[in-house]
Amino acid sequence: MKISDEKDTKRALEWITNILKKYEVPFQISGGCAAKIYGSPRELNDIDIDIPENYFSKIISDVKPYIIYGPDQYKDNKWGLYLMTLNYAGQEIDIGSGNAKISTKDRDKWIDFSTDFSKAVKKTFLGLEVPVIPKEDLVNYKQLLDGEHQQVDIESIK
Numbered sequence: 001m002k003i004s005d006e007k008d009t010k011r012a013l014e015w016i017t018n019i020l021k022k023y024e025v026p027f028q029i030s031g032g033c034a035a036k037i038y039g040s041p042r043e044l045n046d047i048d049i050d051i052p053e054n055y056f057s058k059i060i061s062d063v064k065p066y067i068i069y070g071p072d073q074y075k076d077n078k079w080g081l082y083l084m085t086l087n088y089a090g091q092e093i094d095i096g097s098g099n100a101k102i103s104t105k106d107r108d109k110w111i112d113f114s115t116d117f118s119k120a121v122k123k124t125f126l127g128l129e130v131p132v133i134p135k136e137d138l139v140n141y142k143q144l145l146d147g148e149h150q151q152v153d154i155e156s157i158k
Contacts, residue, residue, distance in 0.1 A: 056095070
């Protein structure tokens with residue numbers, strides 16, 4: 001599979017949300033994409049989507065040609081979660097389980113961060129209506145993370 005230098009975020013978002021809806025997968029947009037939806041000025045890197053872990057198997061056949069990681073348990077110094085990364089239309093899409101662990105900025109403890117899909121807020125992004133993590137939940141987890149881009153997101157969505 002050739003990964004394009006050009007990314008088509010709208011096409012990728014439409015493609016993945018259609019698959020999730022087809023299989024009636026509960027989901028919400030989170031991370032930097034949610035921050036963008038709420039007004040963050042920074043460039044969008046990837047589309048972050050939370051789904052319940054037991055739904056990964058329902059979508060695997062449709063997304064298999066576009067998988068660049070997983071689905072598998074993923075852990076680095078900031079995150080611990082079940083994750084699958086896709087590349088569609090040159091756009092990276094991270095699909096993570098709704099049960100994540102986030103390390104504090106000091107890296108001294110892990111905090112459970114579970115998604116409550118019933119709290120997702122309907123927003124329009126790139127002409128598509130999508131469920132998005134509530135602002136306060138987004139700010140809460142971004143405050144746990146370090147990096148200048150997290151501060152840009154927090155300030156712009158407050």
